[in-house]
Amino acid sequence: MKGIITIAGFGTRFLPASKAVPKEMIPIAGKPLIQYHVEGLVAAGITEIIIVARENSDVVQDHFSPNLDLREHLRDSGKLDLLDAMERVDRMADIVFVRQPDDLAYGNATPALAARNWLTPGEPFYYMFGDDIVMGDVPIPEQLLNTFNHEGPAAALAVQEVPDDETHLYGCVELKPGSENDMTRIVEKPAPGTAPSNLVQIGHFVFTPEIFDVLDGLETGKGGELWLADAVDMLAGQSRVVVHPIDGIWMAAGDPLRQLKACIEVSLRRDDMQEELTAYLQSLEL
Numbered sequence: 158m159k160g161i162i163t164i165a166g167f168g169t170r171f172l173p174a175s176k177a178v179p180k181e182m183i184p185i186a187g188k189p190l191i192q193y194h195v196e197g198l199v200a201a202g203i204t205e206i207i208i209v210a211r212e213n214s215d216v217v218q219d220h221f222s223p224n225l226d227l228r229e230h231l232r233d234s235g236k237l238d239l240l241d242a243m244e245r246v247d248r249m250a251d252i253v254f255v256r257q258p259d260d261l262a263y264g265n266a267t268p269a270l271a272a273r274n275w276l277t278p279g280e281p282f283y284y285m286f287g288d289d290i291v292m293g294d295v296p297i298p299e300q301l302l303n304t305f306n307h308e309g310p311a312a313a314l315a316v317q318e319v320p321d322d323e324t325h326l327y328g329c330v331e332l333k334p335g336s337e338n339d340m341t342r343i344v345e346k347p348a349p350g351t352a353p354s355n356l357v358q359i360g361h362f363v364f365t366p367e368i369f370d371v372l373d374g375l376e377t378g379k380g381g382e383l384w385l386a387d388a389v390d391m392l393a394g395q396s397r398v399v400v401h402p403i404d405g406i407w408m409a410a411g412d413p414l415r416q417l418k419a420c421i422e423v424s425l426r427r428d429d430m431q432e433e434l435t436a437y438l439q440s441l442e443l
Contacts, residue, residue, distance in 0.1 A: 201298035209268035264383030286360030293405020311396035327357035
């Protein structure tokens, strides 16, 4: 199975930083967000990865490509631990970068169309958004793949419960009556008070090629964008779509404040940062 990571947005909430650097390269506890995504897919056995990006993706490509000058510098400086870490990044996966063409409608479903020719015909694929981070003992791709392989649906999506006052920010799922994981519909960013449930999709999906039958005829929705939630909603009307409530902590890192929270959360889980960061946080007069 191949995996698709979408980083085709403009990252406007991170301007001016994202004018030159994709938001997925902004670090979380010293590591670019995009690297967490690749590591999660690799941990689930997915080593062929398609990253769909817009124009300023060169820095992402550079991150996953060998830097011979850096290697030589680290070797000559005797920094062999860093050298080994950099070489692991270089070889962790077979990554292809695909530019999202301007003639396709803007939206979070569009990267699937842009990556279609690089997928293996007839095979399911993993699809994930690039601006969140999920922390769990078992990587989220592995959790979702286990559910997909066990249930055999047309699609599986990862979900988590959110408070009532946050449902309008996400795609909200409604389950079939009496079912624990069969989805009947999904509503993208419902108006406050109208969400079908508190379960929201968190940007991780496994699809069979049937999704393209829907995407080929999908029209743009809210804001003139091509929404994946609309495609999943249509797919659920004709085939079986299941959800997997994740075992872990989902941190939306798509804006500076949430990115900062994710940095703190990840850092508190690192042995080399936890003690000093905890002491610093406790010293603050809040």
